[in-house]
Amino acid sequence: MNITIAIFFVIGIIALVGALGVVASRNVVYSALFLLLSLIMVAGLYILLYADFLAIVQILIYGGAIVIVIFFALMLTRTREMPLRLDNPKKPWAIVASLAAFALLATTTALTHWKILVTTPERVSYQVLGRTLFTQWAVPFEIASILLLVALVGAIVIARPGGRE
């Protein structure tokens, strides 16, 4: 067995364990920590796919920003609820639905004959990526920046204390 495939299995299993911890943990703070673990393992997967810029972005934005914001939200919305109330009473149906979705996706993946065009994957340099992002994809890039601005203003307006009730 190839060493890369071994690394892939280790990273993949840790990512899956983290994801299961997110959905199964009885403590919301542990859930957020498991989410962080899973997201960092996904960054490892990006490195295995030769997308190292995305790996850095993943750690910066997910590990640095999103998980911290989620921690703040968990802190600000602490309730004295019983841990049992974190889960829906119709949980068995959720298990059935997600297992059925996984079975469908897995069989489709296994039955499809993928036409792999590359034998040696290549790394995209930061310069090429940045140049393409600012020339060919300049308009979507600007729209994304407007979207972020709108989300920023919207979040402030919604979470602001007082205002119209």
Next chain:
Amino acid sequence: MIPLEYFLILSAALFCIGLYGVLARRNAVLILMSIELMLNAVNINLVAFSSRLAPSEFLGQIFAIFVITVAAAEVGLALAIVIRLYRNRTSVNVDEIDIMKW
């Protein structure tokens, strides 16, 4: 080289775990965390396809960057809504929030 199918199966598993979380959890913040898992699974798919089918165009990486941008905006807005909800109803349990249901 790691086969494409391994990445697809892994991302399908991550996506379905996230789906389970969205369906089974009642805390709004936990549902958001599960949505993040699902978005990540989609990103793995995009990058894996891009690196195995057309690595010179890296469209999948560009797309994943935009998905991450939208995910960041979504989390910011959704958590603002959750905090507002908690202030008005002292609960983030999505079962109890039925004012728009009739």
